[in-house]
Amino acid sequence: xPTAYERALDRAVPGVIAETIQITEIPAPTFRERTRARHVYxxxxxxxxxxxxxxxxxxxxxxxxKGQAGRARLLLCAHLDTVFPDAATPVVRSRGVLTGxxxxxxxxxVAAMLGVAxxxxxxxxxxxxxxxxxxxxxEEGRGxxxxxxxxxxxxxxxxxxxxxxxxxxxxxxxxxAVASLRYEVSIETDGGHSWSAYGRKNAIALLARAIVAxxxxxxxxxxxxxxTMNVGVIRGGRSVNTIAPDAVFELDIRSVEPANVDALxxxxxxxxxxxxxxxxxxxxxxxxxxxxxSIPMESALVQAVLGVRKALGLPEPEFYAxxxxxxxxxxxxxxxxxxxxxxxxxxxxxxxxxxxxxxxQGVPYLGRSxxxxxxLPRTTIRR
Ligand SMILES: [Zn+2]
Numbered sequence: 001x002p003t004a005y006e007r008a009l010d011r012a013v014p015g016v017i018a019e020t021i022q023i024t025e026i027p028a029p030t031f032r033e034r035t036r037a038r039h040v041y042x043x044x045x046x047x048x049x050x051x052x053x054x055x056x057x058x059x060x061x062x063x064x065x066k067g068q069a070g071r072a073r074l075l076l077c078a079h080l081d082t083v084f085p086d087a088a089t090p091v092v093r094s095r096g097v098l099t100g101x102x103x104x105x106x107x108x109x110v111a112a113m114l115g116v117a118x119x120x121x122x123x124x125x126x127x128x129x130x131x132x133x134x135x136x137x138x139e140e141g142r143g144x145x146x147x148x149x150x151x152x153x154x155x156x157x158x159x160x161x162x163x164x165x166x167x168x169x170x171x172x173x174x175x176x177a178v179a180s181l182r183y184e185v186s187i188e189t190d191g192g193h194s195w196s197a198y199g200r201k202n203a204i205a206l207l208a209r210a211i212v213a214x215x216x217x218x219x220x221x222x223x224x225x226x227x228t229m230n231v232g233v234i235r236g237g238r239s240v241n242t243i244a245p246d247a248v249f250e251l252d253i254r255s256v257e258p259a260n261v262d263a264l265x266x267x268x269x270x271x272x273x274x275x276x277x278x279x280x281x282x283x284x285x286x287x288x289x290x291x292x293x294s295i296p297m298e299s300a301l302v303q304a305v306l307g308v309r310k311a312l313g314l315p316e317p318e319f320y321a322x323x324x325x326x327x328x329x330x331x332x333x334x335x336x337x338x339x340x341x342x343x344x345x346x347x348x349x350x351x352x353x354x355x356x357x358x359x360x361q362g363v364p365y366l367g368r369s370x371x372x373x374x375x376l377p378r379t380t381i382r383r
Pocket of ligand 1: 079105106166
């Protein structure tokens, strides 16, 4: 016999899908999440039962559900922000698929968290520890996990374990945090007119030389531990007839082995400075750093999630090393994982899509995992 909570989770599914569409259609680029945050706040207020509900200074939405002492206290994080600009774009619905910008990353994650909150309140779940429901800012790109970092800091004494929620990750369970470093690399020169000042140093040409110098350092895609380096954005110059006085690119280095990140950065700096020589100064500005970390498979949190997967007949998941809000808590030493709600693809592109059918299992999976974890004795989950 399903429990009242399990029935409430099943009933929440259509509402989660409708809410996913609504959230997707409210633009929320990183650093401009407030409108979406307001919307989520209103939803949480309507659900009710909170001992604390607020939008914090960064625009994280936080709702605290008081539970039973001695049980594991959870921090749930579903990020609000997307990699897309301000313009609202409609979600297209067709044959079991929703297509839209950020629909799975992470509108569905936020909507599913709301569905779980609603189901817990409606069925009056007991025997669980405190649960902090957070729809946070700043997970993507230059956000550098600012929202989740702030929550981990502000609530460090109020939770024992963290679960991050990502819409797409139904069959993936994060057990490692990929460490990363992000730098802005820039070169400045005097510049000048392309005809009358011809011969002066061109910042774009020098920067291009620096980028080419990275090529021999690029880690082998098949190597383990996996380590990556990417030139993601480049900009600079003034006009076609101006010797470029400035040029900048953004560099991203990641590894499941934090020491590799530092070593590769060192090599990259040395190689770029060597090829540019004394023709200009290569400047490095850190624009992001995500901590690494991991959770053992045998941990009570991971085992609770796997138990729920088994009960629901979900397949053996892929255990992965990720770069999500979970990194903020894993890096701080908390038992942490990141789980999801459905399957889909093309995240971070305008063609992003999710399948709606798996959400029928995904919402119960998320909801039951949260309650299974929050029912654990605190002593078994503490770091
Ligand atoms: Zn995401």
